Structure formats: structure tokens, C-alpha cells
Amino acid sequence: TRPPHQPIRRICCIGAGYVGVPSSAVIASKCPDIDVTVVDISAAKVAAWNSDRHPLYEPGLSELISQTRGVNLHFSCDMIGPLEGADLVFICVNTPTKAYGLGQGKAADLTTLEAAARHIVRTASQPKIVVEKSTVPVRAAESICTILRANERPGVRHTVLSNPEFLAEGSAVQDLLRPDRVLIGGERTDEGQEAVQRLVSVYARWVPKERLVTMNLWSSELSKLVANAMLAQRISSINAASAICEATGADVSEVALAVGADSRIGPRFLCASLGFGGSCFQKDVLNFGVPCLNLPEVARYWESVVTLNQYQKYRFADKIIVDLFNTVKGKRIAVLGFAFKKDTGDTRESPAIDVCRRLIDEGALLRVYDPKVASSQIRLDLNQPEPDEASDAAVLTVRLLSCEGAHAVVICTEWSEFSQLDFGRIFASMAKPAFVFDGRNVLDHEALLRIGFRVRAVGKRLDC
Numbered sequence: 001t002r003p004p005h006q007p008i009r010r011i012c013c014i015g016a017g018y019v020g021v022p023s024s025a026v027i028a029s030k031c032p033d034i035d036v037t038v039v040d041i042s043a044a045k046v047a048a049w050n051s052d053r054h055p056l057y058e059p060g061l062s063e064l065i066s067q068t069r070g071v072n073l074h075f076s077c078d079m080i081g082p083l084e085g086a087d088l089v090f091i092c093v094n095t096p097t098k099a100y101g102l103g104q105g106k107a108a109d110l111t112t113l114e115a116a117a118r119h120i121v122r123t124a125s126q127p128k129i130v131v132e133k134s135t136v137p138v139r140a141a142e143s144i145c146t147i148l149r150a151n152e153r154p155g156v157r158h159t160v161l162s163n164p165e166f167l168a169e170g171s172a173v174q175d176l177l178r179p180d181r182v183l184i185g186g187e188r189t190d191e192g193q194e195a196v197q198r199l200v201s202v203y204a205r206w207v208p209k210e211r212l213v214t215m216n217l218w219s220s221e222l223s224k225l226v227a228n229a230m231l232a233q234r235i236s237s238i239n240a241a242s243a244i245c246e247a248t249g250a251d252v253s254e255v256a257l258a259v260g261a262d263s264r265i266g267p268r269f270l271c272a273s274l275g276f277g278g279s280c281f282q283k284d285v286l287n288f289g290v291p292c293l294n295l296p297e298v299a300r301y302w303e304s305v306v307t308l309n310q311y312q313k314y315r316f317a318d319k320i321i322v323d324l325f326n327t328v329k330g331k332r333i334a335v336l337g338f339a340f341k342k343d344t345g346d347t348r349e350s351p352a353i354d355v356c357r358r359l360i361d362e363g364a365l366l367r368v369y370d371p372k373v374a375s376s377q378i379r380l381d382l383n384q385p386e387p388d389e390a391s392d393a394a395v396l397t398v399r400l401l402s403c404e405g406a407h408a409v410v411i412c413t414e415w416s417e418f419s420q421l422d423f424g425r426i427f428a429s430m431a432k433p434a435f436v437f438d439g440r441n442v443l444d445h446e447a448l449l450r451i452g453f454r455v456r457a458v459g460k461r462l463d464c
């Protein structure tokens with residue numbers, strides 16, 4: 001019989017972001033005997049996690065942190081001590097998109113991943129299990145291994161695992177507590193398989209056995225990309241259908257209901273909208289087109305998912321301009337919602353950014369409200385200077401009164417609070433005719449029509 005695996009006692013997580021912190025907080029709460037330290041190069045972020053003003057909003061996260069911080073969960077700028085003491089290191093750094101050469105597409109920028117790998121091998125005097133949790137192109141683990149092997153100290157051999165994260169922002173804590181599956185990919189060597197089992201025994205504390213799936217490294221890396229690409233493709237598919245609905249008089253909600261009733265398809269992720277956003281979908285779809293794979297047809301196939309998404313955003317913005325009598329110059333437009341989806345304050349690649357920029361370029365005066373996005377972030381994303389009282393430049397405000405005097409209300413994020421608004425009062429305060437452009441199909445369109453609004457939604461003809 002094989003000796004029992006050494007239990008994991010200390011974990012260091014590199015990257016205190018949307019993935020690193022919720023994952024670490026959940027492990028700390030479920031494994032009181034494991035000490036977890038999250039490190040980050042951003043001292044400001046670490047200080048914020050150590051305060052009561054956390055740098056990002058995620059339902060349930062603050063509660064978890066208040067239970068575990070200072071007990072077995074720590075946030076630190078010390079990039080050396082926690083790493084040296086750890087048995088296992090999660091790499092949770094950001095992997096943004098990078099353009100490769102002229103016309104050769106885009107893929108993940110692995111600068112941060114390489115920096116983390118070099119830092120680990122420089123610092124560690126004991127063998128570590130190095131776990132790739134960031135989303136990476138297939139075979140990134142090979143690059144990490146190569147960097148580690150070339151720099152390891154004599155007698156110290158690290159092991160690399162792939163354990164991609166599937167959480168969704170806005171439900172990260174719940175997704176981590178009750179994952180559909182946890183993938184762990186490792187090399188087929190004895191050390192590789194031993195490392196897999198040691199990580200399995202961490203998750204096994206709260207994840208049912210049948211949801212812990214082990215596989216080879218490349219399958220694990222690729223599965224994450226395929227999952228995100230198929231989710232993005234589903235959104236682009238229903239959005240493509242929404243354009244056909246608008247052109248023909250079909251209603252995309254009815255179509256989605258009928259299509260989703262097919263048990264082979266299922267009802268989820270079939271909401272037509274102004275387009276998908278977030279830091280992952282576009283990047284992960286484009287990662288299929290990694291230039292070095294030399295699979296141009298495959299790359300083109302997936303790129304069309306992104307192209308359709310761009311088209312959907314511009315189609316929505318153009319509809320606003322055309323319906324406001326072909327000009328928005330000097331017109332006030334209230335934009336409700338700026339985060340890329342509800343229950344997060346994250347604006348990375350939010351479709352609201354493209355829509356707002358298009359309207360600003362056409363001379364509209366915007367007022368943007370989002371319950372979880374600071375006005376400074378909105379200004380930054382829209383390249384807008386601080387408001388100047390004397391100038392009539394696009395004004396951004398976080399007040400809900402942003403609808404006053406507006407020609408149109410535009411819903412860009414599906415925050416639940418928007419359907420509770422008193423649209424009768426809003427209508428009374430707006431310029432006439434008053435328009436609502438519902439980019440998420442979340443409002444009661446019939447009720448809005450009764451109030452007197454002209455209503456436009458995605459994939460539906462209402463009062464045209």
C-alpha cells in the first residue's frame with residue numbers, strides 16, 4: 001500500500017483579485033487547519049483587503065473574510081515569507097489580452113504568469129506544488145515547467161498542476177462553495193499524480209467526490225477555454241437571433257423559451273442583450289486562435305463569436321441614435337448600469353463602455369449611474385475629465401436623478417433595482433418624447449408603454 005499523502009498545511013495565493021481572494025477565503029473557511037496567505041504586488045490592494053473597505057464587491061465575500069481574516073486567512077505584500085513557507089502556491093494573476101503582430105489576432109498576455117513563475121523559483125528553497133489557476137492558453141504549464149526546471153536549486157523539484165477556476169463574478173462565493181466541477185490536471189508521473197491527490201484532498205473537504213475531476217494538464221487547461229468560449233458562443237448565438245427577431249417581428253424571449261425547452265439545449269444563458277463583457281469571455285475565445293497553433297479556420301470560427309458581440313454593441317448604440325431622430329448631439333441620455341453584469345462592480349470590457357463612447361462621440365451628454373461602480377471609474381473608462389461646471393461636456397453622476405431632463409434612459413446592466421424604479425415619476429421629469437432602451441430586457445415593457453414611453457428592447461418590436 002502507498003503511504004498516505006502529506007496533507008497541505010500552508011497555501012500561498014499569488015494575486016489578490018476576483019479569483020485569488022474568493023478562492024482563498026473559501027479554502028480558509030472550509031479548511032481551518034490550512035493557513036492561506038494571499039500576496040499581491042499592489043500594496044494598495046493588500047491594504048484594502050486588510051481594511052473594511054474591500055477593493056471589489058462580491059456577494060457574501062466580506063462575511064467570509066470577516067470570519068477568517070487574521071485566523072487562517074492573511075493578506076500580505078511580503079512576496080517572500082508566505083511563499084517560502086507554503087506547500088502549495090496558487091497562481092491567480094491577471095492574464096489580459098495581447099495583440100500578436102499585424103492581423104494575427106490576440107491571445108492572453110502571459111507576462112504576469114511568467115513573472116510569478118520566476119518569482120516562485122527564485123524564492124523557494126523547498127519543493128512546491130505550483131497550481132495554475134489563472135486562465136491560460138493550452139500548454140502554458142509547459143512554459144511554467146520550463147522556467148522552473150531551468151532555475152531550480154539543486155535537489156528542489158517543483159510540480160505544476162492546472163486547476164482552472166470556473167467561478168463567475170457576482171456569484172463567486174456560491175460557485176466556489178458548490179462548484180459544478182473542479183478540474184485538476186497533472187503530469188502522469190508519480191510526482192504529478194501525488195500532487196494531484198494532495199490538491200484533491202483540499203477540495204474533498206467540501207466538494208463531492210464525483211465533482212472532483214482529474215485529467216491531464218492540457219485537457220484541464222483547454223477545458224476552461226472551451227467552456228468559456230461555448231458560453232460566449234451561446235450569447236452571440238442568441239444575440240444573432242435577436243437581430244433576426246427585430247427584422248422580422250419575432251420576439252427573442254419567446255424564441256429563447258421555445259429553444260431552451262429542448263433538453264439538449266437547456267434554458268440558461270439564452271438572454272439576448274447588448275452584448276457580453278467582462279475580462280474573460282473575449283480573451284478566452286481569442287485564445288483558441290493562438291497564432292502559434294496555425295489553425296486559421298478554427299481561429300476564424302471562434303473569432304466570429306467576438307465579431308458578432310462587437311456588432312451587437314454597435315447595433316444597440318446605433319439604434320439609440322437612429323431612434324432619437326438620427327442625432328443625439330446635445331441630448332441628455334441617462335445610462336443605468338455600467339458594470340459588465342449585475343452583482344459586480346467590475347467594468348472590464350463592459351459593453352456599456354462601447355455604447356457610451358459611441359454616444360459621446362456623437363455629442364450626447366451622458367449621465368451614468370451604477371450602484372457598485374464609482375464615478376471616478378466610469379470617467380476613467382470613458383476617458384472623461386473631471387466635470388467642469390462651466391463646460392457642457394458629458395456629465396457623469398452617480399445620482400439616480402440622472403434621468404431628469406433626459407431624452408432617453410438606457411439600461412446597460414441588469415441590476416434588479418432598475419425594475420423597481422418609479423418610471424411614472426421618471427417619465428414626468430424627462431424630455432418628450434421619452435425613450436427607454438432596455439439593453440437587458442429586464443423592464444416591464446408593457447407598463448412602460450402604458451406610461452407613455454417609447455420603448456426599445458433587444459430582439460423585440462414593441463411600439464415601432
Ligand code: NAD
Pocket residue numbers: 014015016017018019020039040041042045092093094095112115116133134135136165166167168169279280
Ligand atoms: P485581477 O486583475 O482581479 O487580479 C489579479 C491580481 O494579480 C491583481 O491584483 C494583480 O495586482 C496581481 N498580480 C499581477 N502580477 C502579479 C505578480 N507577479 N505577483 C503578485 N501579484 C500579481 O484578475 P482576476 O479577475 O482575479 O483573474 C485572474 C485570472 O483568473 C485570469 O487569468 C482570469 O482570466 C482568470 N479567471 C477570472 C475569472 C473572473 O471572473 N474574474 C473567473 C475565472 C478565471
